[in-house]
Amino acid sequence: MENEKTPTATTTMEKIVSLAKRRGFIFQSSEIYGGLNSCWDYGPLGVELKNNVKRAWWRRMVQERDDMVGQDASILMHPRVWEASGHLEGFTDPLVDCKKCRQRFRADHLTTDVCPECGGELTEPRNFNLMFKTFMGPVEDQAAVVYLRPETAQGIFVNFHNILTTTRKRLPFGVAQIGKSFRNEITPGNFTFRTREFEQMEIEYFVKPGTDEEHFNKWVEERYKWYKELGISPERLRLRPHDPEELAHYAKACIDIEYYFPMGWSELEGIANRTDYDLKRHAEYSGSKLEYFDHEINEHYVPYVVEPSAGADRATLAFLVDAYHEEPDKDETRVVLRFHPEIAPVKVAVLPLSRKEPLTALAKELSQELRRYWNTEYDDAKSIGRRYRRQDEIGTPFCVTVDFQSPEDQTVTVRERDTMAQTRLPVAELVPFLREKLETR
Ligand code: ATP
Numbered sequence: 349m350e351n352e353k354t355p356t357a358t359t360t361m362e363k364i365v366s367l368a369k370r371r372g373f374i375f376q377s378s379e380i381y382g383g384l385n386s387c388w389d390y391g392p393l394g395v396e397l398k399n400n401v402k403r404a405w406w407r408r409m410v411q412e413r414d415d416m417v418g419q420d421a422s423i424l425m426h427p428r429v430w431e432a433s434g435h436l437e438g439f440t441d442p443l444v445d446c447k448k449c450r451q452r453f454r455a456d457h458l459t460t461d462v463c464p465e466c467g468g469e470l471t472e473p474r475n476f477n478l479m480f481k482t483f484m485g486p487v488e489d490q491a492a493v494v495y496l497r498p499e500t501a502q503g504i505f506v507n508f509h510n511i512l513t514t515t516r517k518r519l520p521f522g523v524a525q526i527g528k529s530f531r532n533e534i535t536p537g538n539f540t541f542r543t544r545e546f547e548q549m550e551i552e553y554f555v556k557p558g559t560d561e562e563h564f565n566k567w568v569e570e571r572y573k574w575y576k577e578l579g580i581s582p583e584r585l586r587l588r589p590h591d592p593e594e595l596a597h598y599a600k601a602c603i604d605i606e607y608y609f610p611m612g613w614s615e616l617e618g619i620a621n622r623t624d625y626d627l628k629r630h631a632e633y634s635g636s637k638l639e640y641f642d643h644e645i646n647e648h649y650v651p652y653v654v655e656p657s658a659g660a661d662r663a664t665l666a667f668l669v670d671a672y673h674e675e676p677d678k679d680e681t682r683v684v685l686r687f688h689p690e691i692a693p694v695k696v697a698v699l700p701l702s703r704k705e706p707l708t709a710l711a712k713e714l715s716q717e718l719r720r721y722w723n724t725e726y727d728d729a730k731s732i733g734r735r736y737r738r739q740d741e742i743g744t745p746f747c748v749t750v751d752f753q754s755p756e757d758q759t760v761t762v763r764e765r766d767t768m769a770q771t772r773l774p775v776a777e778l779v780p781f782l783r784e785k786l787e788t789r
Pocket of ligand 1: 542548660661
């Protein structure tokens with residue numbers, strides 16, 4: 349699973365940003381006002397893509413497993429949560445300012461001791477807390493301070509007892525959650541890779557102490573497999589174990605799954621062995637008992653926890669980058685997004701060869717039928733070649749062409765995105781044909 353060779357990037361970030369805007373995947377937030385730094389909006393195709401990523405995660409991590417349940421906690425939590433978790437005190441990054449050009453940097457990301465932009469002198473690092481503060485209720489005083497959660501994990505720990513008693517799960521079992529998190533990052537950037545508002549897909553997997561290392565290794569494998577199965581090239585994936593000095597204070601071990609983005613190897617997901625740190629801290633700060641009764645040995649204990657923590661936006665960006673291909677096509681370049689069918693935002697496009705009846709009636713009827721099962725586009729504008737290119741560029745796996753023969757003999761042509769092979773089929777066989785190709789599970 350290790351990847352020592354440096355792979356080639358599929359493309360540059362500029363090309364991805366430009367395609368994302370041109371085709372409606374991702375726009376700059378508040379663009380008509382000049383944009384807001386590091387904030388992005390998912391457009392019509394982007395929301396489908398990101399939803400598919402989240403759905404593929406939920407399906408494999410929750411629905412298909414007997415040892416997992418889900419939850420959805422609120423973003424605002426009791427301020428004591430962040431005291432107990434250590435975030436109030438320790439969720440900081442070291443910040444340095446350039447005395448000359450005034451730019452700010454994360455000291456731990458710098459490779460020189462002068463400003464990388466202008467060579468100016470840097471200030472001493474000071475710790476900067478990454479949590480966003482706001483006020484609850486109409487009075488803006490210290491008593492009303494609450495925080496936007498910087499991770500979804502704590503919402504799971506504080507519900508440990510509720511989930512245990514309502515589901516009656518036995519160890520080992522896990523709780524999954526997808527939701528927004530907020531961090532006032534010092535240096536956001538690289539498109540949606542590092543933003544101040546982002547979505548996480550997190551699992552807290554509770555295990556009997558002593559079995560934690562075995563479960564940790566299983567989760568690393570399981571999560572690596574998830575990316576690979578959904579089409580991410582294995583040569584652009586690698587595992588990076590943390591050095592002991594890099595480990596968070598609560599973690600016994602941590603391995604990052606990294607992807608080779610256009611800016612180089614970068615973290616997609618972290619899998620950490622968090623021991624019993626969080627449950628013990630919340631028990632101490634809240635006064636509630638957060639223990640598990642093990643019927644087999646007739647004993648109470650605090651479970652250990654393994655946490656696979658992924659970013660929905662980072663994963664979406666990796667799927668987008670990895671799918672990107674450029675191929676020579678006569679005098680032009682064919683851009684194709686080779687998404688896995690489960691990830692592709694549009695699954696089928698219906699393309700009538702002309703805007704005349706009876707083609708239109710049949711094409712409209714067909715697209716209506718296909719919409720019952722899959723996200724389907726109907727496109728009758730411009731030449732058929734241009735329309736195929738447009739669907740290739742947004743990663744649609746299949747185009748269904750309705751031609752002049754179609755209304756006569758009730759057949760259509762299905763064109764595959766990757767091979768560009770065309771198959772003529774009776775209309776009645778279209779849904780089963782597509783189902784077999786699109787629903788791979
Ligand atoms: P980094 O070192 O990149 O700042 P981290 O190690 O602090 O990340 P974690 O706290 O482990 O990140 O968060 C788990 C996951 O949440 C990350 O692997 C990433 O996918 C996602 N994530 C964290 N911070 C951001 C961010 N600012 N923007 C987008 N996704 C993020």
